[in-house]
Amino acid sequence: MTPEIVQRRLAAIFAADIVGFSRLMGADEEATLARLKALRTEVIDPAIASHHGRIFKTTGDGLLAEFTSVVAAAQCAAKIQIEMASRGAADPAERRIVLRIGINLGDIIIEGDDVYGDGVNIAARLEGICEPGGVAISASAYEQVRDKIAYRCVDRGEHAVKNIARPVHVYALDLSGPGSAAAAPGKLSLPERRGAWRRASAGIAVLLVAAVAGLFFAPPEFAKRVRSSAAALVAGKPAGISDSRAAIAVLPFANQSGGEKRDYFSDGITEDIINALGRFSGVMVIARNAVQEYKSRNATGEEISRELGVRYVVQGSVREADGRLRVAVELSDAASGTLLWSERYEGEGKQVFEIQDRIVKNIVGALAVKLTRLEQQRVFAKPTESLQAYDLVLRARELISRSERSANREAREMIEQALKLSPKYAEAYVQLAAAELQRTGLGWTENPEAGLRRGEELARQALALEEPGANARAHALLARVYSSNGQFDRALVEADRAIEQNVSDAFADALRGEALLWLGRLDESIAASEAAHRFDPRIDPDSGFTLAMAYYTAVRYKEALAAADTALALAPEYVYLHAVRAATLGQMGNVEEARNAADQLRRRDPFFRIELFGTRFVDAELKAKAQDGLRKAGL
Helix, strand or coil: CCCCCCCEEEEEEEEEEECCHHHHHHHCHHHHHHHHHHHHHHHHHHHHHHCCEEEEEECCCEEEEEECCHHHHHHHHHHHHHHHHHHHCCCCHHHCCCEEEEEEEEEEEEECCEEECHHHHHHHHHHHHCCCCCEEEEHHHHHHHCCCCCCEEEEEEEECCCCCCCCEEEEEEECCCCCCCCCCCCCCCHHHHCCCCCCCCCCHHHHHCCCCCCCCCCCHHHHHHHHHHHHHHHCCCCCCCCCCCEEEEECCCEECCCCHHHHHHHHHHHHHHHHHHCCCCCEEECCHHHHHHHHCCCCCHHHHHHHHCCCEEEEEEEEEECCEEEEEEEEEECCCCEEEEEEEEEEEHHHHHHHHHHHHHHHHHHCCCCCCHHHHHHHCCCCCCCHHHHHHHHHHHHHHCCCCHHHHHHHHHHHHHHHHHCCCCHHHHHHHHHHHHHHHHCCCCCCHHHHHHHHHHHHHHHHHCCCHHHHHHHHHHHHHHHHHCCCHHHHHHHHHHHHHHCCCCHHHHHHHHHHHHHCCCHHHHHHHHHHHHHHCCCCCHHHHHHHHHHHHHCCCHHHHHHHHHHHHHHCCCCHHHHHHHHHHHHHHCCHHHHHHHHHHHHHHCCCCCHHHCCCCCCCHHHHHHHHHHHHHCCC
């Protein structure tokens, strides 16, 4: 008898699944099924059909489809996820339907209308490890789509998956916007390179306007030196200066326009130069927040070099009068005091962006920093043609940094004026989103959920304008929104995107550290928070809580205590810092000190409830561990 020949062919397999389907059904079964049916008939099925795909299996919460083209499968997946995100933006987080999609190119077995084999299994496994709202593809699929689709492919490294003998190399589509550059195989993946912070209610405004620069696609050995330097800073030791990349601090430019009321303009130019420099891969730039104290303090170059861990210092002055602008700037070697370059720029006020560009080009030229084409596009794009709109946004930035309710209201009014003058000004949308999130975080609105949705909407409006300078800050604000909602996977994605745009961004680093903490990825969280402190040693105390909590959970109690004490010196009334300090002392067996710490906590919050501490942890065991230390402290 002739054996039956098994029918095989090569195909692109598309696997999709709903995140948290059981939870959605448990909350409202009928409404969930109705919304899912609408999404299938209006978004998912039409997209698959229009890209010449065939659905060959469905389950209650997912489906499998076959495509003859990997490019078509990837384009279909991107279209579906972008449409899903747009439709779900207005839904409360607990009702939002979110997909994971995995795509693999492999050999499949055909039996009637059904499909089997490792080609299908790998696609299903990719879907399982994909980030919510994302698209994960295998190496075989990547080789077919690279340079052929309008989305970057981010290397996520190798993953061991169930029932597959060999590790699967995974790539993720970056759906934040078109881009032809594909991540090169073998490069260290972004989650392994970077990380960072937790939300502060009292200090969120400072961080929202202090997103900065550095370490773009840093090689592993350099990343190790940065983490070592960060650890030294956290421990209160001088940080070594990296001789691999140019570490630089841009000190606040002196205001020579007459009167403190014009400080916002010179401060705004300083911040814009910091942000622009931060988008170069060959430069590490210290955050604006960290250099602000030198505005009112005379310090030698050697002191600045030692305190901030930098080799180079930029200083300057700004004078604006009668429609004319004069900017003087100099670059020096901080340790030796040697002046490397200086220049004076003059022009009409509307030439402010051109002058900033020339300053940045001359700085990187003096440091012999090589620019990639992408970096040039990111840095030298023009944000707006309206000097008046620019001036209004700079004034709003300064008002937001005060963390005052009346100042916040005034800032929002100014930004609305700026948008009337320049409706496509991306930075204005970013700052309006920052103001919305500030008043939400500080309790200045009766509907926090609406405030978060408004912040998300404004950040996405900024991204839609595709202005490179504003993109990093917009992605960081989205990370803030998702972290506030407990959507830590989505927060990681947005923090990653912010860091790709501006790789010394202490704010995005800190947000990533926060998300990693609650996901239980403790070593990554610690590295992330330490990186945030490297770029901004004076970052808000709330990031100190993230670092202390990560050390505590990782059973690094001495480091947890040191981090909590350092943060408490800046924020002595911060209840949760007292909580992590008490828990740490409880676990260390320091009975008397632990009880004293518990007393300090009770004095500040007599109604503190242990069962609410650590509830953001996804892992129930980590939550229990957090609370166990407090019980040992006598609470």
